[in-house]
Amino acid sequence: MKKSVRLFPHQVEEVVMAISEVPEGLELIQTPYFWEKSKGKGMVVAILDTGCDLEHPDLKDRIIGGRNFTDDDSGRADLFKDYNGHGTHVAGTVAATENGTGVVGVAPEASLLIVKVLDKNGSGTYDSVIQGIQYAVEQRADIISMSLGGPEDMPELHQAIKEAVDQGILVVCAAGNGGDGDPETEELDYPGCYNEVISVGAVDFDRRSSRFSNSNNELDLVAPGEKIRSTYLNGKYATLSGTSMATPHVSGALALLKQYANESFGRQLTEAELYAQLIKRTIPLGYSPRLIGNGLLYLSVDRYLEQLATEKIDGLYVKAE
Template sequence: MNERDTEGWSRRDLLKSAATGGVLVGLGAVVLDRMDRYIVGAREADAATAAASVSDVHHERIELGGDSPLTLIVGAYSETSSQSLRTREDVAFVQRDRRLTLYSTPGDATSDRATAGDQILPWGIDRVDADVAHDEGAKGEGVHVGIIDSGIDASHPDIEANLADPSDDGNHRAWAECRGEDCTHPWSDDGGHGTHVAGTVAARAGDGGIVGVAPDATLHALKVCGAGGGCRTSDIVAAIRYAADQGWDVVNLSLGSAQPSPALQAAGQYARGAGTLLVAAAGNRGQPDSVGYPAAYDEFVAVSATDIDDEIASFSSTGPEVDIAAPGKGVCSALVDGYGVRDGTSMASPHVTGAVAQLLAAGYSPEAALEELAATAEDLGLTSDEQGAGLLDVAASLGYDSGDDGTGDGTSCPPGA
């Protein structure tokens, strides 16, 4: 194992600095971030104690109860220590604490706020007939949605009305540091991705701007990614657990990795056991059998991306794990201080998250909501590996006429172009 990380710090250098007082208070977390991080899944208390005791420095602990309870220890381990832990029967897994990435590519952005008369109906919202549901009064009221992402812009005019009270610290959490110019809150969005996702889920229609799938749902920011788009597995696990513990109804994860992660699967099992649904982007590898993690796990709803012509988007990952498809190419939504068009399964996933919110608000149980989405999805004539059950149809899932199939204002974005 390489003793030196990408910034040139060796384990010996870091520990020597700690011993001589050469590193400031808070060294533990800094060292852990620089060293070889692992997540240890302990089945028994003795295993958790052992994993904590052999971590080279500061460790973190995440309790996952449920039917198959695990204690996750996040620490820095030598090759010898990690191999020793793997041999224990009371250790379920030892995995690297990898960085996952956000599944989108930046598109055109506008920095101007929309004004009266500039309201845009994004093509995806129209194509899945969410606007039909809105006309029938279905808007997702009373449902709580967690956005595990880069944060949310709390001041965006299309989002602020639906954002859970920012003055209540329990409504939002941050595991990644906000480094932008507008870090009003620790969970503020310094990259724009989380705000874009949140807008598709629940932007509220007004005199201008855009509208989301469930414009009366309540949004909660769970910031695990920095402006660069990197997100630690352990932080995502902690965010999933937090959302489940709060009793929030559905969580969107527009992120992932090509590498399996038993820690993420365990977090998914914990959340589903608590009644929290998890919707995840399938990935942007553009190849067959390439659905990423956590979307590939059964505990997550895997969403592929379509374009405005009802074809599978060229970038979308496909495979037997895909559950449903949704618009993901040329999607207009909110950004920090404005609006923009982005591509990615990151943009497809929040359409489904908003649809789940709509069904839960209509009284469906979590499992019944998923069954109804699959049963009413529109067959686009694509393979099941591409579209899963088919294209999301919000109106049909709620029992409304879904014959519209329009594409709104296309890929235009406020102020419209």
């Protein structure tokens, strides 16, 4: 099975040495509001990507282990360092620690399992992704986050995802960056368009659907995916765009929701129940579901609904029914 899987095309817009901020994407989805209830403590998010900057000050305390399934570093399984930057950026959006400097992730107390399935060039094989999924299952990850894809529907990959979901693991995937802004056209990348995964498209900070975001009937929701600032190589920070950047917002949000739901319900919720908890925390944006699925991830949807009945929201006046 030598057919390849890859990073979706993405744009590196800026690299800086030092910053100190709560990224704008976290503000858009109302993450700080939800930190009153949960910060993802005890949750393990497996990042299947290009590895990670293991010494980054915002990430080193969150990483609990990992494995390399690529040919980088002569294929040594215990070396899962990032030479590309993409995986480090994704990891920071999920769980950069809250240390008063740099950036903070959606779930700053979650743990990261770094599963390197893409090499320094951002490419890999379906075999490596399948092995990475199986490893994440063996390590009892709560969430698998994949900002990658390919054009081929591979039954073996689909089966590995089904087995992960059967174990109660939430599998989150980027929808892909082959879109043209037209909901009537269909762009499919795998594994993002498998029904079993949570497929994530992108919007900008003005809640406009990103033109590059794939459209299809399998899209579940959207999250910020343009000009996203997060951790990068050599302890730096970078601004990137793509559905790859939207996906970790959802993966981190699921870490928050799973911790909160388990504590609130007094039991482990099923994958289907947690999916329902996620989707109930979305808001409509006025676009076709083929572009945005159920809507924009919005962790304070209860406050949104209260406002909806009485006042304007972000400049949009609505009529109370």
